[in-house]
Amino acid sequence: MVKEVGIGIGLALILFAAFQGINVLPFLLFGSLVGLFYYLTRSTLGYKNYEVLKTHKGNKRIKFEDIGGQDTAKKELLEALDFIKNEKMVVELGIRPIKGILLSGPPGTGKTLLAKAAANYIDSVFVSASGSEFIEMYAGVGAQRIRQLFDNAKKMAQKKNKDNAVIFIDEIDVLASKRGKTSSHLEYDQTLNQLLVEMDGIKVDEDVRILIIAATNRMDALDRAILRPGRFDRIVQVDLPNKEGRKRILEIHTQNKPLADDVKLDKLARETYGFSGAHLESLANEAAIMAMRENKKKIHQKHFDEAIEKVMMGEKLDRRPGEKEMERIAVHETGHALISEVLNPGSVSAITITSRGNALGYIRQLPQKDLYLYTRDYLENQIATALGGANAEDIILGSKSTGSSNDFQQAVKLSKKIILSGLSNLGVVDEENLTPRLMHTAINQIIKKQEKKVRGIITKYRKVIDYTVKVLMDKEKISGDEFRKIIREEKPLKISN
Numbered sequence: 415m416v417k418e419v420g421i422g423i424g425l426a427l428i429l430f431a432a433f434q435g436i437n438v439l440p441f442l443l444f445g446s447l448v449g450l451f452y453y454l455t456r457s458t459l460g461y462k463n464y465e466v467l468k469t470h471k472g473n474k475r476i477k478f479e480d481i482g483g484q485d486t487a488k489k490e491l492l493e494a495l496d497f498i499k500n501e502k503m504v505v506e507l508g509i510r511p512i513k514g515i516l517l518s519g520p521p522g523t524g525k526t527l528l529a530k531a532a533a534n535y536i537d538s539v540f541v542s543a544s545g546s547e548f549i550e551m552y553a554g555v556g557a558q559r560i561r562q563l564f565d566n567a568k569k570m571a572q573k574k575n576k577d578n579a580v581i582f583i584d585e586i587d588v589l590a591s592k593r594g595k596t597s598s599h600l601e602y603d604q605t606l607n608q609l610l611v612e613m614d615g616i617k618v619d620e621d622v623r624i625l626i627i628a629a630t631n632r633m634d635a636l637d638r639a640i641l642r643p644g645r646f647d648r649i650v651q652v653d654l655p656n657k658e659g660r661k662r663i664l665e666i667h668t669q670n671k672p673l674a675d676d677v678k679l680d681k682l683a684r685e686t687y688g689f690s691g692a693h694l695e696s697l698a699n700e701a702a703i704m705a706m707r708e709n710k711k712k713i714h715q716k717h718f719d720e721a722i723e724k725v726m727m728g729e730k731l732d733r734r735p736g737e738k739e740m741e742r743i744a745v746h747e748t749g750h751a752l753i754s755e756v757l758n759p760g761s762v763s764a765i766t767i768t769s770r771g772n773a774l775g776y777i778r779q780l781p782q783k784d785l786y787l788y789t790r791d792y793l794e795n796q797i798a799t800a801l802g803g804a805n806a807e808d809i810i811l812g813s814k815s816t817g818s819s820n821d822f823q824q825a826v827k828l829s830k831k832i833i834l835s836g837l838s839n840l841g842v843v844d845e846e847n848l849t850p851r852l853m854h855t856a857i858n859q860i861i862k863k864q865e866k867k868v869r870g871i872i873t874k875y876r877k878v879i880d881y882t883v884k885v886l887m888d889k890e891k892i893s894g895d896e897f898r899k900i901i902r903e904e905k906p907l908k909i910s911n
Contacts, residue, residue, distance in 0.1 A: 476530045519651060532580060539570050546585060580624075593639075727770035745807055753802035753872075774817065809872050
């Protein structure tokens, strides 16, 4: 009210001065500059960032039971949240209050959902902001926004009659990166300093207890000061889900969708190795869209199979290479599939020469189980699979092509992993003291050995490649089961020593 009255009086004075013949242009210019400065420096973190903790399904609040695939993260988070719920015992035992919980993990793994579930668990208001919202080119803006964020969280909690307020800061690495890196101005450092001050000021006996939950996928970029005990007291790793986690996530995202009897969520969970929760949600949505396009009342397995490829590679492209190029692509992809299947039976899920995204064709592999450690044999088999396409082109068509460049990069990357893990003939090595020439020689030896093995397999199973290429030229795609049937029926050639 006072602000509106002041603006009205100011305008009236300017109009009066104009009628008296006084030049009001300097006053207007000064007022405009003051208004612009106020607009740029005022906090944009208003009540629009508060959430009533409702999901897209209606008025249902997000609970930990609604989040699949993160059992370990949920367990760690619940353990920390119980300290907040048991306030009386915390005070009696003199326990320092938990001020911050840091969620670290790849994008799409459910960090924001976990933060919302945490706020619901402790019956708190939920305030969200992104790290990029605090940084401006004007010094002091970020620090002011941090102060207002904490003040507004307390006000909102009091308005809702809540004892707790959760402030969620996504992409915290933007405002909490290592200090001293930005020498042009100190805005980043001032913003981080203000956040540290606010966190240090949190007390257990306040009317509104504030909990900071932050998310990042760049732990290495964070300033050490923010990670010390007393600030972010808990660091919870939110990893990509394993097979059982993927199945649970698929169950959650398909419970409101009509599935046909041929849909096997176990199979889908196995074929989606490396998918995040966001990927799996997109997979279920894309499968439903494909069923709608075909005017089907239920979602079938084929829709999920097509959706997996779309999520992984992108939409089908209208472009179609010429007949000779299509044959080369078919030979190339069959070479990959053959090596993968011979060295790891049952590993091929599908082979296609349909262009998607940047790929003219590809094979989809089916991991037998989620691996967290890799042996030398496993890495060498992966190198061999990467080399299968180029060597199939060379043996069957008499030449290689530029389509193998990514395969070679993958082979080099895997070879480096073997060397730097101490699994090569060099033994345990120090990367800093390993000369480029010695590294190149070691990589070349690993790749040459696998290339010799690959060429032997391709020569032995040439009839399989020839027949598979004919099928692919006709159908453009075959399943892993169809490919294994071809291998069984087309007996390999006997190679004389």
